[in-house]
Amino acid sequence: MVARYLVMSIAALWHFAGVVSAHELNPTVANFEVAGQVLSLELRLNAEAILTEIDLDEVTDTDASAKAEEYDALLARPGPDIEALFATESDAFLNDISLFVGGAQIPLQFLSIETPSESVPGVGRQSIASFIAELPSRADSVSFAWGDGMGPLVIRQFGVDDPFTGFISGGDSTGPISLIGGMGMTPMEGFVSYIPVGFDHILPKGLDHILFVLGLFFLSLRWGSLLWQVTAFTAAHTVTLALGALGYVNLPGHIVEPIIAASIVYVGVENILSNGLSRWRPYVVFLFGLLHGLGFASVLGDFGLPTEQFIPALLGFNVGVELGQLTVIAIAYLVVGYNFGKKPWYRSYISNPASALIAFIGAYWVIERVFL
Template sequence: MSSLNTFILKLLLLGVMSTAGLAITAPRGLSHELVPTIADMTVLDAQSVVLDFRINLEAFLAGVDLDAAQNTDDDDAGEAYTTLRGLGASELRARVPQLVDLWNQARLGEADGALVFGITRVEVPEGLSEELPRISLLTLTALLPEGARNMTLNWPDGSGALVLRQQGVDAPFTGYLAGGETSPPIAFAGGGAQSLSEAFFGYIPVGFDHILPKGLDHILFVLGLFFLSARVRPLVWQVSAFTLAHTVTLALGALGVVSINPALVEPLIAASIVFVAIENVFASGLNPWRPVVIFCFGLLHGLGFASVLGDFGLPEGQFVPALIGFNVGVELGQLTVIAIAFACVGWFARKEWYRARIAVPASCAIAAVGAYWFVERVFL
């Protein structure tokens, strides 16, 4: 093997091992998973607009970059977040005006000019363990200029995902905004519901985002499939079984037909990562029963995706196209992971040393991460 190839392999394995190390050494007590913000918009007698937020106030006040971070350990502001998470409800409420001032300066809402929002209500849950994220209720109200018929919402950079839902009208607007994006004009009288195609294409990036970059557990599972064999036929069998299975439970979970506690699903997802990775070490090819096992694991992963959609909500009038769009985004994310893996190591796949020097060590690192996650999700 050439010195260049050896150097590339060392870099690859160093990256895999570093990922495992970061996952294993992350302090559980400081880690809080971040969820999208949800805002319900209501217009009262054409005179004022009300925004009701379900929001992680600590993340916004600490300055966590919600566009990039999946949990508070992913951001330099994690320590500030932990400090705020330890505050009592009254202490946290006292800090909310500074957030609203920043939003007003950023022209959060515009209707024939910038709207000035004031705080109507702040409800901060009490009695939760500090190990858990705290989702508060924040209500803002702004007076509307006379004759205003619509408004746009400017979601600031770094604010992460926002699900914006119009209330109290026919054919209400429902939209998904990433940090730094602006909504289309939302008519106060309603009628701004997304078309079927808009819902479909709008939810593709949502599904993709929950694979790349945020779905590390799903990424590792797909890589576990890849490292069994980089040949196309075994990979197609495995990915097809996985895709079919998680499509079924994603649909059933999103429809509310099937519901399983995430406290059970998440450890089992971690266990599935361990299984496929360890089997890669002992099996050099596709066993006849492996697609069946992967199908069963795919059912679990579909339930995990369904919990993501539960956080976002799906627009009622466009449920089916939005669900399909999300699933297409997930598949595109998985195919991108496989394409990146092929680009990095696929050209070594026919070498005699590929399995011993790439596939087995990488699978061991993946198994180590999955095993740590299983222990963390069950016992810590």
């Protein structure tokens, strides 16, 4: 029974880690501004996912898509190739985003797209596509509609006081957005609306962060040990999350992502070699937490924070991250800790094998993110 349970647990963890690979999909971000009668729209999007017609409402990681191979092939191509392909398909893409004034649809015109020349392994490449539209002379508000299967869309208004910031899903539309501003979030709206953004980055999207938290869990089921580690990790990533979001600290993804993977290797290996919480473990976890915070900050860079409610939204995001981490620990405890944590064979048959698998996955990600 123990052997069967262990095999099932390892298989579940392997699948949970995205079969060791991860190409996370971030939401599309729409920034718009009106000058005179011209509306300028800039979309930060995953052009490869759009070109392969992945259903972004159903898939949060490209490896889970039936079109994963086609997506990976595009991701391996240089940026200019993606720009050319997207420009060719731009008319089809414009069927998925619509601009309205009153009840009348206003045509959008594609201008250009910029795609990084190379992608970062494990991270979806973000392109910036630009569009314009000429508004009617008496337009005082606009609204946007977003196509089915296009995933979440973050909409941000610029160039006015108290600008609009909102989120819609594929198949949804915004209400009228005033062109003179005055539709910004209240502090409570900013706080509450960013809690699910932080939670979502842990569950289900934060595979590397999930494995790190599981690594903390599998060291010891003693609550004192777990509390020290989680406190150190939380304190650290809170600091760099805030500094990164404010723009004071910024490390490129090709540096941060491999080190985050290395932190997963460390906690997995130390779990096996140690007999419990060492005196240096909380300090090492704190250092790795600083880097994980920069990873969280990059997510906020993708979403953006409402200018008028920056602090409430930042706090809401951090609360969401913490709720996600606590949920991971709670699930792990209910699945293995509650039933088997006091068994004499728990460490040999569950904790150590799970830690070894965590370290193996982390090592693969280090290699993938540095060399592949």
